[in-house]
Amino acid sequence: MPRDALIRQIHETAHRGVLVATGGGSLLLSDLLQVPGASATVLEARVPYHANALAEFLGATPEQAASASTACDLAMAAYVRAQALAGDERDLFGLAVTASLATTKAKRGEHRVHVAVQTAASTRSLSLALAKGERTRAEEETLCRDLALDALAHAVGIRSRIALDLRGAEHVGEEHIDAPDGWRALIAGESAALPRPDVAPYPRALLPGAFNPLHDGHRAIAADAARRLATPVAFELCVRNVDKPPLHYLAIAHRLAQFEPATPVWLTGLPTFVEKARHFPDARFVVGVDTIVRIADPRYYGDDPVARDQAITELRERGAGFLVYGRRIGRRFTVLEDLALPAALQVLCEGVPEAEFRSDASSTLIRKAGLPKGA
Numbered sequence: 001m002p003r004d005a006l007i008r009q010i011h012e013t014a015h016r017g018v019l020v021a022t023g024g025g026s027l028l029l030s031d032l033l034q035v036p037g038a039s040a041t042v043l044e045a046r047v048p049y050h051a052n053a054l055a056e057f058l059g060a061t062p063e064q065a066a067s068a069s070t071a072c073d074l075a076m077a078a079y080v081r082a083q084a085l086a087g088d089e090r091d092l093f094g095l096a097v098t099a100s101l102a103t104t105k106a107k108r109g110e111h112r113v114h115v116a117v118q119t120a121a122s123t124r125s126l127s128l129a130l131a132k133g134e135r136t137r138a139e140e141e142t143l144c145r146d147l148a149l150d151a152l153a154h155a156v157g158i159r160s161r162i163a164l165d166l167r168g169a170e171h172v173g174e175e176h177i178d179a180p181d182g183w184r185a186l187i188a189g190e191s192a193a194l195p196r197p198d199v200a201p202y203p204r205a206l207l208p209g210a211f212n213p214l215h216d217g218h219r220a221i222a223a224d225a226a227r228r229l230a231t232p233v234a235f236e237l238c239v240r241n242v243d244k245p246p247l248h249y250l251a252i253a254h255r256l257a258q259f260e261p262a263t264p265v266w267l268t269g270l271p272t273f274v275e276k277a278r279h280f281p282d283a284r285f286v287v288g289v290d291t292i293v294r295i296a297d298p299r300y301y302g303d304d305p306v307a308r309d310q311a312i313t314e315l316r317e318r319g320a321g322f323l324v325y326g327r328r329i330g331r332r333f334t335v336l337e338d339l340a341l342p343a344a345l346q347v348l349c350e351g352v353p354e355a356e357f358r359s360d361a362s363s364t365l366i367r368k369a370g371l372p373k374g375a
Contacts, residue, residue: 004035006149006158009153011036015093016082016092017042017078017079018081020097022048022049024141025097025099027142029045031145043081043085058073058244066099068125070114071096072118072125072251075094075118075123075248076094076247078096078118079120080094080245082094095116097144099112099114101113101141102136112130113127116151116248121179122177126151127172128143128172182267186267187239192268192275194267195267196264200264201264203232204232205226205283207233207234208238209236209237210255211363212363214258215362217360221357233286234264234265235263235264237256242271274315278318281319282318282319282320284320284321285321287322288325289325292324295345308342312348315345322349323350325352
């Protein structure tokens with residue numbers, strides 16, 4: 001189907017959203033705006049090209065700018081932005097494109113394109129590795145645009161699609177998930193917590209984390225904490241963040257899949273420990289020293305020590321307690337006794353001596369070890 005005709009069909013639908021391209025893919029933005037009726041589709045178009053602009057839009061610096069994960073994170077950030085612009089309007093979407101294409105310098109890594117679309121109901125990710133040397137930069141940009149345009153047509157329910165100029169063994173890889181109602185409610189802020197499995201008992205002890213990825217250190221801490229606290233320890237995966245977009249549905253699915261089916265995991269929309277304590281009164285939270293440092297730091301309360309002290313007071317009133325494990329910070333393994341905490345927070349904490357338990361496993365290091373080289 002001719003490109004302009006497809007764009008006109010897109011503009012005639014009720015779907016509107018925010019589109020983000022980190023350089024490659026920006027042709028999509030100009031093409032959408034050149035066809036009359038763009039205001040019916042485009043709420044906002046952004047090109048966070050510089051690394052600082054990308055980090056600002058995401059709320060954190062991505063470990064890799066051109067990746068499926070970053071595209072999905074950007075699509076969720078775009079979707080949240082669309083909600084902010086359009087309120088409770090239905091049929092909103094966030095679309096993102098990240099790419100590593102031909103430049104003035106030769107690249108050792110793949111030339112690749114990643115497109116993601118986020119809606120209230122689903123996350124869809126498309127990835128394409130390009131045959132190096134087969135196209136000019138302009139031709140790679142065109143294919144990048146066409147892949148994103150085809151993804152947008154799919155998202156708004158258009159059957160007529162655009163043909164992609166794939167060559168040789170090139171193929172588009174896809175991941176897609178339609179979220180369960182419970183996940184949608186968490187992302188929308190309509191629900192606070194959701195247990196998995198559904199019959200999981202209400203926890204007396206929780207190990208919060210991103211689990212990106214889950215590793216043996218997490219499992220060992222949960223087992224040790226269960227012995228110390230004389231109660232089972234449930235894992236808590238928070239899907240909403242204070243200063244970053246929520247987790248997209250593919251990330252939620254991938255992280256949950258790491259746990260054995262019978263392992264109690266609570267999905268929550270409770271980003272702060274005060275919120276966790278309100279929902280899980282009298283709970284013990286199993287954390288690392290780095291987390292306790294953040295709870296004690298006024299910077300996480302708008303640089304307001306009074307707000308920090310009020311939060312700690314509420315934690316005490318809610319019956320919250322912390323079992324604190326040591327972690328390597330820089331070159332040193334740090335335990336609770338090494339920290340200078342406010343007295344009101346210190347009394348809520350029980351430290352685990354290094355001699356009794358130590359794990360240096362790190363999700364960050366595991367992720368970095370798996371990143372492709374020379375991209």
